[in-house]
Amino acid sequence: MEAIDIKSREGEIHHGDYEQMEHHHESFLTKYIFSTDHKTISKQFLISGIFWALIGGSLSIVFRLQLGFPDLNLQWLQPVLGGWITETGKLDTEFYLAMVTMHGTIMVFFVLTAGLSGTFSNFLIPLQIGARDMASGFLNMLSYWFFFASSVVMLTSLFIETGPASGGWVIYPPLSALPQAMSGSGLGMTLWLVSMALFIISSLLGSINYITTVINLRTEGLSMTRVPLTIWAFFLTAVIGVLAFPVLFSAALLLIFDRSFGTSFFLSEIYIAGEALPNVGGSAILFQHLFWFLGHPEVYIVLLPALGITSEIIATNSRKPIFGYRAMIGSLLGITILSFVVWAHHMFITGMSPFLGTIFMFLTLIIAVPSAVKVFNYLTTLWKGNIIFTPAMLFSIGLVSFFISGGITGIYLGNTAIDIQLHDTYFIVAHFHIVMGSASFFGMVAGIYHWFPKMFGRMMDAKLGYIHFWVSFVGVYMVFFPMHYIGMAGFPRRYYSFTNFDAFSGFTDMNMMISTAAIITFGAQLLFVFNFFYSIFKGRKATANPWGSNTLEWTAPIKPGHGNWPGKIPLVYRWPYDYSKPGAKEDFIPQNVPFSQTPESNLPHEKDPEETPGDEGAIVLDEAKE
Amino acid sequence: MFNILLILGAILLIVILLVVFRVHTLVNVMRGSDKGKIGTSNKVNAFLFLVFLLGGFGLFFWYSYTHFDYYTLPVASEHGVLTDNLFWVTTAICGFVFIVTNFLLFYFPFRYQYKEGNKATFYPDNSKLELIWTIVPAIVLSILIFYGWKVWSDITDVAPEEAEVVEIMGYQFAWKTRYPGKDKSLGNYDFRLIDAENLFGMDFRDKASFDDFSPREVHLPKGKPVLFKIRARDVLHSVFAPHFRLKMDAVPGMPTRFWFVPTKSTQDMRDELGNPEFNYEIACTEICGRGHFSMRLVVVVDEPEEYDKWYNEQEPWLSKNPHYLAKVPNNLKELALLKAGLDKMPR
């Protein structure tokens, strides 16, 4: 069989030998900085992601202060924000927009794309498919360092005098193209574009690697219908990334041309700052099509890994197989494909042809079907389980709740006629923060709690985890649920203040409550950060398989070295969800246990593959190498 | 104000104390295996899900019911009634799903929490069940799609011939409106003709421009179709009239439109709400720069007779800015004077 051939060749190429790899001499620099080990790279992504999450979160606290307590004197922020605080202790209105923009950019790209995929695709793909490392350790290292460079540029832009990019995370031109339109569209916007270009390169390098690794380096016996759902999710996320990010790259490139070289891709008939610009013939809407062609898939780039992670965690901690494994794969595939044909639902009222609007309404609402299937399958997995509430499990249940609540408001927004009123109001803010922001964030946190023992060989403190969960879960709902009401009342998003309008003069107490809840929720994340760093050094020592899990990573040593498994790579005989199998001695049977060892629990069709001569050859070859 | 800060401070303090406490216990924790028994925390967490379920739904129902008039805006346009209905039908369906699924999601963890000696049920799939819950959502969504499609195509259909045309232009950071004047025909414009006074870039080589007027206040007739011709001069803006359920982006270089029928005059609305100060407003909902949050435009809806009276009293832009007569081609000068009503004035 072809698949097996690849495996045996892989054995040769990689000299799949753990011991040998350990003997390489590694300096501090190659071990921790320019490492090509997927585990180290994953931790680099994780810690960068946490750093960015704290920055992005702090920004939101500052502008929530403005929204909740508009009369507050912010003079005390002057040492940090300098000129952005006016003499009267108010936030500068343009800086408000800059913070909103940077918050969005940071959260979507730097935390939930790099921080989530970068961490878990890197960490789990080789470990769960039984590979020594990524297909290309070098590209993987490059991927992190491009991300690092991108981070440096983005961070720098926060400190320049004219301020960072301020036109919203969607950077619609002409606003983003014309420095005379707002000061953030000057150097800040240039840095944003440079940073994003680097980011896209990083993301592509990563994704190509993930795809190659999943396709080629699965251990023997691990067919695509036996891999954990995490792997499916990471794989499809990478596919989406490879197809979607280049389009953003081209949009950014054309925008750079418009900004710096006088082209008119997106600009037409503009009179600004007392002069008519020469540009004619461009289309501002074109940019939006290009942007959302990435932008909508992007929301799945951040959400799919989280869904994969929770599938794994919910099955493990319910002590039950994930319900409808194949339907879960099917819905992941459905979402992946559909995510490419719904982008214009962000543009229903841009003046786009109403007929196009109709088409995109159809496609958008269809995507709710696979999403609904996923929810029902999660629920059935919990049903009649024997549920253990690890912090990871709590966060996974939280994710499912957000996925429901936020997905449901998507059905409103996908309906063009309803979207007329709700578009660009706080209803949107509520929708995407719940379904994309909070859901993915919870998935990421769940993943950290769950795989921390494998990453650092120690446990995070569970009690702190419980507090963290309950404050965050209640907090997120207190922050974002009320925004639905504010949105129904018509409050537009990206507003510095609402006092100019009679229609938007209410809800001051509600806004105050939201800001307070946001501050408390943010405070709870500090608990997490403390728990995280403390446990790296001082946490209780972990056992090899602390959650009683079936997947391959738990068969590796507590702290896997370079090459992941000493000796041979484990072979896979079964799917990853044999939890609480009737007749079995334990309530879990890891994937590397052959059916021949579990005659008491085998289902009628389950037996080990007949050893063919070809197979045998491959195994002998491996042994000979040792 | 200050109280809230105090409360915040207090909460932060509690959090810090908690941390200190946990640090203390953590330090005392014996190093060793973590494979302990599932303890009381599991029960507590399971119970908390139930508390969350009841508390969350309680708050949700209470607020949604008692504050209904507060968070729903009265509607004042014909199509707005349709979109509102669609909204509430969607809410009925989605609300039901929301309640059932969230109920199960929090009830199951409580009901099936870990119990010593219990074993989970091995239940990997059930094709019939899965088929059902693929098809049922598909059908329900199709209903919503077709309903929505119907409403949407009515709204976006071409405006009736007799619609009152109002041009509305966004710029940093205000709106400006232009009416076609007595000839009911808007003149051409060109962005290259814009200057400090001629904000619209009105082209006075076109005779339709001569009687166009740009009022201080926007008036609309009640019960008649109105067509907004929307454009932007510098960056994107978006016309949002919440009470009319109307929103449409203003795009430089690409005029857009939205037509609707106002159904309540400003006075009607004042009576309905018992608020003599009430005014219809237009806001901007596309980020456009530092003044984005301040692009307010007041709209007055009049009874049709009042509207006609107001319309006929408006002075053409040209008559207020007579030096622009210089831009009018010589062969049209007479007509311009006539249409702008300048012929009666001493020059």
Ligand code: HEM
């Ligand atoms: C049930 C499935 C979903 C539907 C039907 C849906 C529909 C929509 C629609 C129509 C909009 C545009 C609203 C507007 O015109 O302003 C929107 C906005 C948004 N959605 Fe979703 N969505 C769904 C799921 C998701 C998911 C899973 C995510 C994230 C992972 C997500 C993230 C976002 C974001 C970030 C925006 C904001 C775009 C902006 O900046 O205005 N949505 N959604």
Ligand SMILES: [Cu+2]
């Ligand atoms: Cu989308």
Ligand SMILES: [Cu+2]
């Ligand atoms: Cu604006």
